[in-house]
Amino acid sequence: MSNKLVKNAVGRMVPVEINGEPVIPFKGVNKHRPSGRKYAPPISCSADYPADGNKVVPSLKEALKNCGLKDGMTISTHHHLRNGDLVNNTIFDIAHEEGVKDLVWYPSASFPCNEPLIKYLEDGTINRIEGSMNGPLGKFCSQGKMKGTAVLRSHGGRYQAVQDGEVKIDIAVIAAPTADPFGNANALSGPSACGVLGYALADYQYADKVIIITDNLIEFPCMPMQIEGNYVDYVVVVDKIGIPEKIISGSTQITKSPDRLIIADLTTKFCVEAGLLQNRCCFQSGAGGTSLAISNNFHQILKENNWKARFAFGGSTKYMVEMLEDGTLDYILDAQAFDLEAVKSIKENKNHHEVSIFHSYDYNSKGNYTTMMDIMILGATEIDVNFNGNVVTHSDGYIQHGVGGWQNCLNAKCTIIPVPLFRNRMPIIKDEVTTLCGPGELIDVVVTERGIAINPLRKDLIEKLKNSKLPIKTIEELKAEADAICGIPEKPKFSDEVVGVVKWIDGTVIDSLYRVIE
């Protein structure tokens, strides 16, 4: 790739070309406008598909060969089976067997279970991953060992990139907990039930070829259809697509850490005093222990006041389901179910609805749901004194996480980042984030166990809280407290070799990821 870097609107040096394609440097929040038209997949003809609706072929290998698997193709997958996924690695086992090279893997997220793919990154079967990389895959990339350049996108950015033809998916392989021979599929039943399949929408709508792989084939019609068979080319039946106990996220328990509980408590009080938590409000929080503690607090306060929240956006958990069931919440709108209670609820509760990433997060759409959220609770690996946020790298410089929905969610009416002041004696608040994933102007509040910092741009919130007894501090004060305890840690050493980039929700490049010098 070209080594030419330019400075973008947040002062970060970014390439103008990635993997041989020109890219646009970040221009500022809401500054870039798309041009042109959406990606247009080839027109199919029903006369070329089985009249009896039976698209089943004997194996994934046969399906991939029928799809014309060849060097350089882009293969997409979803992550609804999380760390219990038994499908995604097998695609590349087959590609390897067939001697196919230089594939691009375009997952909606990767998990530790995907570590075996490192051998295919090493031997050239896979050129690069465009998607989240955590743990070993992230380290591999940060070490400069990946042949192509990584492209990290938010969930919404992933949809946008496909919709707008920035990423052309040759073959989408969609693991489906239940499917029929025509390719209609859902995640409500079957041994690997995971609730919803909302991350796979762009994949099946826009991919040239679509393969459904299931361990629970039922008679047509598989209803409701979360995947529409009219977009599907082949159906493959295997013994097992997932390991149920690993499909369910391990993180959906309320934190027991006293510090985290303080953070949750301060966040809750802030939301109440700022008038954000109120009747008919809408909120989103994650499935981490602190977020769940906050949701749980919200639940109690809504109940005590006889308030109802209008909707909450999933990842859904049993805590959210409890709110729906006791009437504290009108609707759950859900793109991923984190636990079995959530899976059961989406199957049975008529006010628990699947929505896709397109609905919730696509920036290049006629509006999306994030801007309507009153309260948005998000995490971060680092925040800097300008409120910029990082979720991708740790302070040691290695890629550790995907962007997820984080960037998309920053468009909420009030974005709050509850974080500990330090983790493993490493301060979270920096002079400058290692990787800039979200511009500070979109992050409104940082809540730590030792105080709350409100972004100076949010004069309205500062005014509302001016007589509060809550520990409102400047972000510099919070940083100084952490630094006094931990000392200022050494910065990681980077070469000038760009191993990856982080895209903004509009498809522009917001920051570069560099090779770590070990």
Next chain:
Amino acid sequence: MSNKLVKNAVGRMVPVEINGEPVIPFKGVNKHRPSGRKYAPPISCSADYPADGNKVVPSLKEALKNCGLKDGMTISTHHHLRNGDLVNNTIFDIAHEEGVKDLVWYPSASFPCNEPLIKYLEDGTINRIEGSMNGPLGKFCSQGKMKGTAVLRSHGGRYQAVQDGEVKIDIAVIAAPTADPFGNANALSGPSACGVLGYALADYQYADKVIIITDNLIEFPCMPMQIEGNYVDYVVVVDKIGIPEKIISGSTQITKSPDRLIIADLTTKFCVEAGLLQNRCCFQSGAGGTSLAISNNFHQILKENNWKARFAFGGSTKYMVEMLEDGTLDYILDAQAFDLEAVKSIKENKNHHEVSIFHSYDYNSKGNYTTMMDIMILGATEIDVNFNGNVVTHSDGYIQHGVGGWQNCLNAKCTIIPVPLFRNRMPIIKDEVTTLCGPGELIDVVVTERGIAINPLRKDLIEKLKNSKLPIKTIEELKAEADAICGIPEKPKFSDEVVGVVKWIDGTVIDSLYRVIE
């Protein structure tokens, strides 16, 4: 338009250019293959839409002006409100007031309530209708009074034409019984509840601009969303979008005519003897009186045998709902609800699912549902001795009906046309149909009150019925019986002026409609 006509694969003379665009003459069943890519609408940007999700504007006029309404545009609407629709005419009232000319109206169907549009066809506000025309509109067109050339398409062909960019919708105006300010909408509730909105899918997915018009605005989110607000530009609230008693179809009563009951009885017996009606079968029949009598017979036979039908494809009626409720039917898949019982069922019964025209009928898709249907019951205005069918014109030559789903349904495993031998002393079986809408090779059986004709191509059915006591005759025998009673009627007189064409499900032109000489 060019007057050049060529003979197509069924021997009909058709133009090679319609309304200034080249078209492809019909090549034969499953002979034409599409090339190129689907239509790609312009990319939008959420930053250009209200952050609070409120897309409501004060009036339809303002919405249309915001959409840039101008001469020559194509405006699409759906027909779910049937003859009770209060929206569609008002679009053209506004266009007329604004002095806009040469519009193309692209409805999924028109109804007698649209007769007032004749004045706009006369004064040049509307150039032409591309869609069904019955009664006064059909007569107007057959008299050669429409400025542009009519293009009649099946429901599936309408979807295909939009999907493939053959028809570019500038503005879709979607009447919605319930909607929220973001544009999410459904037809389950509200004073004009009509059950489903499956005919509007192509419209909102592919139109450049989309307007939702509702008389029941609710708080976001309107769930389930049959229309996805992420595709919607503006929302308009009016007092009334429909007249409830006219939204419900008037035709959903079982026939009381002794002749029609004989036809229903023969059809049922045929299906049993041919082994078509059996456990796990799938069937579709219309909402006409004879079709309902047949469905009712099917219901009794399934119950008596302890059989279950796997699915029935709507238009749904109370008769179908009864089957679903007593367990004779696993699923109703529904694109339009014909009566209040059906509307209620789709709202409340988890085995009654909305599907769209894309799912059921789109020929340029990776398969569709019609080819999976075991039994397809359809009507016709005329059938000829080669089993060709007509549904558009009557034997007087005037356009009287739209194609509806009729052409699409011909792809079923067994297509049966139960028709009376004559209507108003006009024989139904002709030497040659006035307008050829469906090639005879796809029509398997014609059932009349005086006998059943099996298409000679269906040797399997002839073999199965060879020892039957049912009155199996040749189609020529049936024709001779009718002609003996009625005499051979005079043929209508046509000029050589093409006033419209009928497209086949693959977008090619199967027949021409000529000006009637009165």
